[in-house]
Amino acid sequence: MQERVFKVLEFTKVREQLLEHASSTLGKDKIKHLVPSIDFEEVVKLQDETDEAATVLRVKGHIPLAGIYDIRAHIKRSVIGGVLSPHELFQIASIIHASRQMKRFIEEFSEDRTEIPILAEEVAKIIPLTDLEHAIKQAIDESGEVLDGASETLRTLRHQLRANEARVREKLESMIRSSSAQKMLSDAIITIRNDRFVIPVKQEYRAHYGGIIHDQSSSGQTLFIEPQVIVQLNNQLQDIRVKEQLEIERILTELSARSAEHDSELTVIVNVMANLDFIFAKARYGKKIKAAKPTMNHEGRISLFKARHPLISIDEVVPNDILLGKDYTTIVITGPNTGGKTVTLKTLGLCSLMAQAGLQVPAQDGSELAVFDAIYADIGDEQSIEQSLSTFSSHMVNIVDILGRVDFNSLVLFDELGAGTDPQEGAALAISILDEVHRRGARVVATTHYPELKAYGYNREGVLNASVEFDVETLSPTYKLLLGVPGRSNAFEISKRLGLNDRVIEAARSHVSEDTNQIDQMIASLEESKRQAEIEYQEARDYLKQAEKLHHDLQKQMMEFYDKKDDMLEKAAEKAETILEDAKKEAESVIRDLRKMRIEKHAEVKEHELIDAKRRLQEAAPVIKRSKQTAVKKTKQHTLMPGDEVKVLSFNSNGTLLERISDSEWQVQMGIMKMKVKEKDLEYITTPKQAETKPLAIVRGRDANVKLELDLRGERYEDALLRVEKYIDDALLANYPRVSIIHGKGTGALRQGVQEYLKNHRSVKKIRFGEAGEGGSGVTVVEFK
Template sequence: MNSKVLKTLEFDKIKELLKQFAASALGHARVSSLMPSVDYEEITALHEETDEAMTILRLKGHAPLGGIFDIRPHVKRAQIGGMLSPSEFVQVASTIRASRKLTLFVEELLEEEVDIPLLQGKMGTVIPLPHLEQDIRKVVDDNGEILDTASETLRTIRTQLRANEGRIREKLERMIRSSNAQKMLSDAIITIRNDRYVIPVKQEYRGQYGGIIHDQSSSGQTLFIEPEAIVQLNNQLRELRLKEQTEIEKILQELSESVQESGEELLLIVNVLSDVDFMFTKAKFGRSIKGSKPTINNERRVKLNKARHPLLPIDEAVANDIELGNEFSSIVITGPNTGGKTVTLKTLGLTSLMAQAGLPIPALDGSEVGVFRTIYADIGDEQSIEQSLSTFSSHMVNIVDILKKVDHESLVLFDELGAGTDPQEGAALAISILDEVHGTGARVVATTHYPELKAYGYNREGVVNASVEFNVETLSPTYKLLLGVPGRSNAFDISKRLGLSDGVIQRAKSHIGTDSKEVENMIASLEDSRRQGERELEEAHELLRQAEKMHKDMQKQMMEYYEKKDTLYEKAQQKASEVVEKAKAEAEQVIKDLRKMQQEKSAQIKEHELIQAKKQLEDATPKLKTGQKKKAAGSNHELKAGDEVKVLSFDQKGHLIERVSAKEWQVQMGIMKMKVKESDLEFIQSQQKVETKPLATVKGKDFHVSLELDLRGERFENALSRVEKYIDDALLAGYPRVSIIHGKGTGALRQGVQEYLKNHRSVKNIRFGDAGEGGTGVTVVQFK
C-alpha cells in the first residue's frame, strides 16, 4: 500500500486517534508502525484479536494495562554486562508487575467462563518473575531511591552518615546561635557547597572562623566558609558517602546480573504486553467510533451498512449503504458540487484501509470488506506549484500513474474525473478512462458532474449510476447516497426558490435540448419512485411489527388458556380422587369387619379373596396427571420435517415445518406457525406410514401371579431363589401384599426367608399370619 494514498485518504489521522488509546509506549510504537495488510489470513487474525478485546471491554469495561514500559534497551544493556540505573530497575519491576496483574485478570475471566482463546494463548507464554520483582522492590523504591534494606553494609554506612551529619549540624547550629554570629554572619543558616556543610560569613570577618572558603556571593560581600572545627567531620562524611556510592554500585551491579539472567523472559513479557496493549488500543478506538467487526472476503466484495466517515463527529456524519463487487464493480456518482460525493469516496477508501489494518470500521454489524492488493485515489486539488501544473494536469499525472499499475486486485477512487478542462473533452476522457480501468476488473468508484456520464451506467455491464440527494426545499444536500439513481441538476429549482422570475427560468429551459430534458425528467421520475418505495417499505415494516406483536399476544393468550385448562382438569381429578379415597376407606372398614367375623364365627372367607377385592378398589382410583412434560429426548426417533408431533406445553398436535436452530423447530398447529423447543415436542408418527411390528409381551398388571407362595418341602437354597423371583413378579403385578407359606418345622427356612425380606428395598414390613391365616407358618409381606 503506497504512502501517497494513505495520506490522501487520511489514514495518518486515524493512527493519531489510535495513539490516544495506547496504554504504554509499546502500544504507541505499534500504532506508529501500523500499515494495512494485503494478506487475508493475517487480516482475519487481526480482527479476531480486536473483536476478543472488544468483548472483554464490553463485559469488564477495562483491562489492567497500567505500568507497562519499553524495557528492551535496559535488558539488552544488562545482557552485555552494563549496570542499570535505579529508575530503569523501577521500570523493569513495574513491567513484571503489570504482566502479573494481567495474568490474574485473564484467570478471573476464565473462571467466569468467558471465551478468550487468543488472550489466554498470549498470556500463557509469559513466564512469571516474582522473585526478580521482589529483589528490585527491596533495593529501589517507586521514586528510584536506593533503600536502606538493599544490604546490611549499606544500612550500617547510612547509619554512620546520619550520625556524622547530626554532629556537624549540631556544631554549626552552636556557631550560628552564638552572641557574635548575628554580627559576623550574613544570615543564620547552614547550607552546602561542593557537598560540604558551610556557613555564610561576611567578608570582613573571614578570619574569625578559619577553615576553607568554598564560594562567595555575586556581590562578594559574603563568603561560604567551612569552619575549621568541622573540616575533619566533613572529611569523614565525604569518606562515608564514597563508601555509600561504592556499595550502591555493587548492589546495582548484582541486580543487573539478575536482570541479565532473566533477559529472555523479560523480552518475551515485553513482546506479549506490546501485543495485548495493541489489541486493546484497537478495541478502545472501535468503542469510541461505535465501530464493528467486518466480515473479510478474498473476492474484493464491499457491503457497508450505514457506514460513516470515521473522522467526522458521530452525531453529524451521514450514514450510507455502500455496495460494490456483487452485481456491479463500478459506481459513477453524478450530481452538483458540495453534495457529499468526495466524503463518500473517502469513506469507502478509508474504511477499506482500516479493515485491512485490523481496525473496527464505523458501520453496522454485518458489513463486509474485501482485501485489495492496492488502493489508488485521485482526490482533491493536488496542483504542483513547483512543476507549474494546472489542476487538470495534476490530476492527469496521477491518473496516468494509476493506469500503469492498476489490476484486477485494485480499488480505484476518482474524484471529479475529467474536471479542469473543456467539458466535452473532459467528459470524453472520463468515459475512456473509466472504460480502461473497468476493463482490468478493478473495483472503481468515480464522481463527476458531467451530464454525459449519467448514461454511462446504462450502457455498460457491471456499472451502476449513483447520486447524492439534494433537498430543494432547504437548498442543501442531505449527503445521502442513492445507488441506481443518477444525479440531476437542480439549478432551475434552486433559482426559483431564490426568487428568479419564471420568465427568465422558462427562457433558460428553452435553450436546453430535448434529450437533456428527457433525461432530467427520467431522473426526477426515478427519485419520486424511490421516495415512494421507501415510504411503502417503511409502512410494510410497521405492518410487520404490528403482526409480530399480535402473534406474540396470541401465543401468550393460548399458553394462559391451556395452563388454566390444565389447572381446572387437575382440580377435577383431585376431587374425583378424594371421592374414591373415601370409598376405599369405607371398603377397608368393611374388610376389617369381615375379618373380624371370620375370626369370631370361623366364616369361610379366603384371605386372597379379600386382598383381590381390595386391589380392585385400588385399581379404580384415578391416576392424576402431573405437570411434568415428556421430553422428545426420551424417544430414539430423530425428528424430521413433516413428522407429526405433540406440543406438550399446549397439549396440541402439529407438524414439523423446518428446524430453525439446533434446539428449535418451526411447528404448524392449525393455522398457527410458531417456534417450539425440541424438548417440548413428543413424536407421534412420521409423514410416511411406517410398518408396525408386534411388541414383545411384557409382564404387567395382567400377568397372573398367585397371592401365595408355598415353600413347604423345598431345600433352603432353592426356596430363597423362588422367594426372590416371586417378590419381583408380585411387585410387577402391583400387589400391595402377599403371603409366603414356609411352615413351622425347625424354623430355619422361616428365619432365612424373613432375613431376606427385611433387607429387600421394596418391602415395607412383614408379620406372621393371624390365626385364620396360618399363624407362624405363614409370613405376610406388605410392599411400599
C-alpha cells in the same frame, strides 16, 4: 500501498486519533508504523484480535496496561556490561509486573468467559520473572531511590550516616545559638556546601571560627565556613558517603547483571506488551467511533451498511449503504457539487484501508469488505505550483500512474473524473478511462458532474449509476447516496425557489434539448420511486419486527400458560390424593370401630362383610395421574401428514398438523393457537381414525388383572421397552406401591435400557436391584411416588 493515498484518504489522521488510545510509547510506536496489509490471512487475524480485545473491553470495561515502559535500550546496555540507573531498573521491574498482571487477567477471562485464542496465545509467550521483579523492588522504590534494605551493608552505612549527621548538626546548633553568634553570623542557619555542613559568617568575623571557607555570597559580605571544630566530623561523614555510594554501585551492578541474564525473556515481554497495547488501542478506538468488525473476503465484494466517515462527528455525518463487486464492479456517482460525493468516495476508501489495517469500521454489523492488493485515489485539487501544472494536468499525472499499475485486485477512486478541461473532451476522456479500468476488472467508484456519464451505466454491463440526494425545498443536499439513480440538474428548481422570474426560467428551458428534459424527468421519477420504495421497505421492516415480537410474546405466554396449567394440575392432584388419603384413614377408623363394636357388643357383623366393605371403599377411590405425560417414544420413522397428532417438544404440548408451509416447517393447531413449528421440533404420536371415539378417562382398582412382576426375559429390546411402558401405567392405575421387573443378567443392555426409562419416569420414586432372595441384579424393584 502508496503513502500518498494514505494522506489523500486521511488514513494518517485516523492513525493520529488512534495514538490517543495507546497506553505506552511501545504501543504508540507500533501505531505510527501501522499500514494496511494485503495478505488475506493476516488481515483476518488482525480483525479477529481486535474483535477479541473489543469483547474483553465490553465485558470487563478495563484492561491492566499501566506501568509499561520501553526498556529495549536498558536491556542492550545491561547485556554489554553497563550499569543501569535506579530509574531504569525500576522500569524493568514495572514492565515485568505489568506483564504478570496482563497474563493473569487474560487467562482468567479466557477460563471464565468467551474463548479469546489469539490474546491467550499472546500472553502464553510471557515468562513471569517474579524473582527479578522482587529483587529490584526490594532495592529500589518508585521514585528511583535505592532503599536501605537493599543490603545489610547499606543499612548499616545509612544508620552511621544519620547518626554522624545528627552529631554535626547538634554541634553547629550549639554554635549558632550562642550570644556572640547573632552579631557574627549573617543568619542563624545551618546549610550545605560541597556536601559539607557550613554556617554563614560575616566577612569581618572570618577568623573567629577558623576552619575552611567553601563559598561566599554574591556581595562578598558573607562567607560559608566549615568551623574547625567540625572538620573532622565532616571528614567522617564524607568517608561514610563514599562507602555508601560504592555499595549502591555494587547493588546496581548486581541487579543489572541479573537483568542481562534474562535479556531474551525481557525482550519477549516488551514485544508482547507492545502488541497488546496496540491491539487494545484499536479496540478502544473502535468503541469510540461505534465501529463493528467487518467480514473480509478476497473476491472484491463490498457491502457497507450505514457506513460513516470516521473523522466526521456522529451527530453530523449521514450514514450510507455502499454495495460494490457483486452484481456490478463500477459505480458512477453524478450530481451537483457539495452534495457529498467526495465524502462517499473517502468513506469507502478509508474504511477499506482501516479494515486491512485490522481496525473495525464505522458501519453496521454484517458489513463486508475485500482485501485489495492496492487502493488508488485521485481526489481533490492537487495542482503543483513547482511543476507549473494545472488542475487538469495534475489529475492526469495521477491517472496515468494509476493506469500503469491497476489490476483486477485493485480499488480505484476517481473524484470529478475529466474535470478541469473542455466539457465535451473531459466527458469523452472520463468514459474512456472508466472503460479501461473496468476492462481490467478493478473495483471502481467515480464521481462526475458531466451529464454525458448519466447514460454510462445503462450502456455498460457491470456498471451502476448513483447520485447524492438534493432537497429542492430546503435548497440543500441531504448527503444521502442513491444507488441506481443518476443525478440530475436542479438549476431550474433552485432558481425558481430563489425567486427567478418564471418567464426567464421557461426561456432557459427552451434552450435545453428535449432529450435532456426527458432524462431529467425520468431521473426525478426514479428518485421519487426509490424514495417511496425505501419508505415502504422501512415500514415493512417495522411491521416484520412487530410481528416477530408479537410471535415471540405469544410463544412466551403459551409456555407460561402450559407451565401454570401443569402446576395447577399438579397441585390439584396432590390435593385430591390428600383428600383420598384422609378418606381411607376415615374408612379404616370406621372398620376399627365396627370390629370393636362386634367384639364388645357381640354385633352380628361378619368379617368377610367388613373386608368386602373396605374393598368397595378402595375401588370407589380413583387413582389420579400426574398432568405431565412421559415423552412418547418413537418406534418407527413416520412421514408426517396433515391431520396427524403430534407433540411440540419445545412446548411439551400436543397439537394437530394443519398444513406443510415449507420443507422444514408445519402449521400446527395447539388449542386455540395456530403456530409455525420446525419439523425437527415435532414428534409423531398417532394418526386419528375416522369416527373413532375414545373413553375420556379410565379408573381402575386393585381387582384389575395386573401382576406384581413383569418378566421380560427373551424379549427384543424395543418390544421390552414398550411392555415396560404399558406395565408401569397399569401398575399406577392399580395403585401398587411397588413392582418388580425381571430382565435377567445377560449382556446388561436390556437392564440398562429399562433402568434409564424408569429413572426418567415422573411417577417413579426409586429403583434398586433385587435382594438375594428377589433375583439379585437380574431384577429391578420399582417404588412409586
